[in-house]
Structures are given as C-alpha cells and as structure tokens.
Amino acid sequence: MAAAKNVLLVLLIIMLLLSAIAVIYSKYQFRQVFMEIQKKEKELDDYEVEWGRLQLELTTLTEENRIEIEARHRLMLTLPAQDKIIYIKP
Numbered sequence: 001m002a003a004a005k006n007v008l009l010v011l012l013i014i015m016l017l018l019s020a021i022a023v024i025y026s027k028y029q030f031r032q033v034f035m036e037i038q039k040k041e042k043e044l045d046d047y048e049v050e051w052g053r054l055q056l057e058l059t060t061l062t063e064e065n066r067i068e069i070e071a072r073h074r075l076m077l078t079l080p081a082q083d084k085i086i087y088i089k090p
Contacts (some may be wrong), residue, residue, distance in 0.1 A: 002015040060066075
C-alpha cells in the first residue's frame with residue numbers, strides 16, 4: 001500500500017511539474033505574440049504617417065494652377081500678348 005501511495009505521489013509531482021512547464025511555456029508564447037503585435041502596430045503607425053504625407057503631396061501636385069506656377073518660376077515663361085496668339089483650325 002505504501003508503494004502505491006509513493007507511486008501516486010511521484011505521478012502527481014510529475015503532473016504538477018509538467019503543468020508548471022506548460023504554464024511557463026504558454027506565458028512565453030503570449031509574450032512573443034504580444035511583442036510581434038506591438039511591432040506590427042508600430043509599422044502600421046509608420047504606414048499611416050507615410051500615407052498622410054503622400055496624400056498631402058498628391059494634393060499639392062494636383063493643384064489646378066501648379067503647371068502655370070512652375071512655368072512662371074522655374075522656366076521663366078509668361079503669357080503672350082493677345083495679338084501674338086495664333087489660332088489654328090483643324
């Protein structure tokens with residue numbers, strides 16, 4: 001009878017140790033996944049900042065008078081006088 005109690009006690013201790021190892025492993029896995037989520041959230045924030053910057057740039061580049069402004073400032077072009085314009089009919 002004492003031998004059976006000892007075997008049962010050893011079996012319970014082994015099960016307790018296995019359970020403790022499983023808890024430790026699951027906590028470790030949780031921390032790994034949590035760190036990965038944090039990393040992905042930071043990447044998402046970076047992409048959102050980039051998206052906002054690109055939207056602002058797109059708005060600036062698609063202004064109606066942008067070509068005229070670039071022509072005047074960078075290429076030093078001006079509109080010709082009304083009598084200098086020649087219309088060509090197709």
